[in-house]
Amino acid sequence: MAYLELRQVTFSYPRKMKPALTGINLNFEKEEITAITGPNGCGKTTLTKLMIGILKATEGEIYLAGRPLTDYSLAEIGSRIGYVFQKPDLLLFCSTVAEEIGFGLTNRGCDPETVQKRIKFYLDYFELTDYRNDFPLHLSQGEKERLAIAAMLANEPEFLILDEPTIGLDAYRKKLLENYLKKIARLGRGMILVSHDAPFVNRLAERVVFMADGRIQVCNERKGNDGYEA
């Protein structure tokens, strides 16, 4: 059984004639790293928003761990799938960087000592310690991206969806992110990376889904992380 399964999914935004997505059939395994790529406006972000239930399919079905996605509340989906938005600013709402990282854990009733330990770890790893008391929206774009990723990772979700996670990251920070994602993938936590960053995708993904004009064009299976097999 696939972790996430999309069957004949079509989606239209209100007041738009042309569907943003048409006839999408895709499976995602729980331990697999899949990249989704394709030109601007082809429907990548729309597709991932459907997978976390913030948009509802116009036609077709989506299953999460074998159950229809419509059976889950948004909070239930959010506790299983960590999502980093393409524009992370929209989801930063705490008054300090440290609070932002601990927010999800505190909300889930995690004990304060564990929350503090995790905050410290993620501040260190993503080099945000100097900004721990700063207002999140005052960070630079790359710092905000790292904070959004750190805040999502701190919750230790079983599956991750990152929409353009490398935008705004310099080469060194990109490498740090890549190493971290590889590490958690080895621990069995799969992910979907939406990205135009071909070298990043080539180094990480086991499978690449190419989209164009709201449809799946090609799905390339890859055996290792060291380059395309075919």
Ligand SMILES: Nc1ncnc2c1ncn2[C@@H]1O[C@H](COP(=O)(O)OP(=O)(O)OP(=O)(O)O)[C@@H](O)[C@H]1O
């Ligand atoms: N809220 C919205 N209302 C109406 N149309 C939308 C909305 N969001 C996206 N669209 C349209 O749906 C299509 C797919 O958009 P989407 O954001 O999913 O593309 P994308 O592949 O993520 O592009 P990018 O590479 O630029 O991030 C586009 O034609 C876009 O104009």
Ligand SMILES: [Mg+2]
């Ligand atoms: Mg997008």
